Amino acid sequence: MKNIPSIKSLATGSVLIAVLLGAIYTYPRWIIAELGESSPWTSYLYQYGFGLIFFLVGIYVILKSGACQVGRGRDSFWLGVLFVGFIFFATAHALWIVASLNIPYLGGQ
Numbered sequence: 001m002k003n004i005p006s007i008k009s010l011a012t013g014s015v016l017i018a019v020l021l022g023a024i025y026t027y028p029r030w031i032i033a034e035l036g037e038s039s040p041w042t043s044y045l046y047q048y049g050f051g052l053i054f055f056l057v058g059i060y061v062i063l064k065s066g067a068c069q070v071g072r073g074r075d076s077f078w079l080g081v082l083f084v085g086f087i088f089f090a091t092a093h094a095l096w097i098v099a100s101l102n103i104p105y106l107g108g109q
Contacts, residue, residue, distance in 0.1 A: 041097065
């Protein structure tokens with residue numbers, strides 16, 4: 001017998017796609033309205049905001065497919081590495097922006 005998705009799966013997928021499309025449309029407009037186009041935090045929030053959405057969707061797919069099972073071998077470790085890596089790079093990028101805004105450049109002196 002063929003693998004036919006259930007009505008519940010189709011409805012859940014349709015709602016998820018609609019929510020993601022709504023977020024893709026409204027999120028950048030909201031950031032620009034709040035911070036303006038020239039703020040360095042606009043691109044940061046855009047990048048890591050969408051990055052977080054797609055990262056979490058990817059983690060969901062990994063867990064639901066059984067490719068990573070928490071508690072099996074080293075899977076928990078590698079799942080932790082993924083989360084810590086995302087947090088590390090987002091934090092490092094934020095600190096770099098804070099440093100660029102608050103530490104004066106002396107230029108060639």
